[in-house]
Amino acid sequence: MPDVHRRLVPALAVVVLTLVACDGGRPDDASVSSSASPDASSVDLAPGIAALYAGNAPSPEEADESDCFGDALLDRLGGTDLEAAGIVVDGAVVTALPVLDADTATQWVQAQHECIDFVEVSTRALGAQSKGRVAAGAYADCLRAALTGAEVDAALVDTLTGAFDTEAVAALGRAQADCARSASPPD
Known part of the structure; x- marks a missing residue:
């Protein structure tokens, strides 16, 4: 080759x-964003989801895509759903995505399609x-x-x-x- x-x-x-x-694991305290809030339904989770998706240093194009993705995912899954999936812990988006259940994974992929x-x-x-x-x-x-x-x-x-x-x-x-x-x- x-x-x-x-x-x-x-x-x-x-x-x-x-x-x-x-990353294949469940979030731990170190992987939760420092902007924790007690109620996931009352905070804007889109920026945290965008950061989770794009990583620390996205290109401008990746930043646009991830911003769109954050909004698209929230159109499909509410704060309670995201908490149940382990994407949000104590009101904050985790910094390392856990393994997802099939329904949440399907919603994630469908949100990707939009953006x-x-x-x-x-x-x-x-x-x-x-x-x-x-x-x-x-x-x-x-x-x-x-x-x-x-x-x-x-x-x-x-x-x-x-x-x-x-x-x-x-x-x-x-x-x-x-x-x-x-x-x-x-x-």
């Missing part, structure tokens, strides 16, 4: 994990990882042809629920790797 492919394939798995921001195009985000991440060596348009076209939206959704829901060993996750990883290879220049 050419050297660039050995570096890109593991990076593609990170794209899925980055998009779902899943984020998975293929575009995957393409941006791969472009950054490969330092532009991968033809972005070819990769995006390949990935769109390789998987349906429902297949991508299934993989994202699986990762959010901690089910990393499913066929849906494996199929997404294979498609990303195959498309990266086909869109890369020969070594």
Whole structure:
């Protein structure tokens, strides 16, 4: 396998994990935002959800996407739902996303659809990882042809629920790797 492919394939798995921001654990006191408030239903949780989604140093585009996502998720799930899911603890959004139940994960993925195009985000991440060596348009076209939206959704829901060993996750990883290879220049 050419050297660039050995570096890109593991990076593609990170794209899925980055998009779902899943650390696989329940929040502890250290992972709760310092802007705690006792009542999740009475505070604006959107900025905390946006920060949870985008991380510490989002690009301007990522910040816009995450702001949209915060609002979209709150349109689907209220403060009580977010507390039950472990996304909000003591009125504050956690800083590390817990493993979610299937219903909450599905709502999360649907909120993503309103604001984020998975293929575009995957393409941006791969472009950054490969330092532009991968033809972005070819990769995006390949990935769109390789998987349906429902297949991508299934993989994202699986990762959010901690089910990393499913066929849906494996199929997404294979498609990303195959498309990266086909869109890369020969070594």
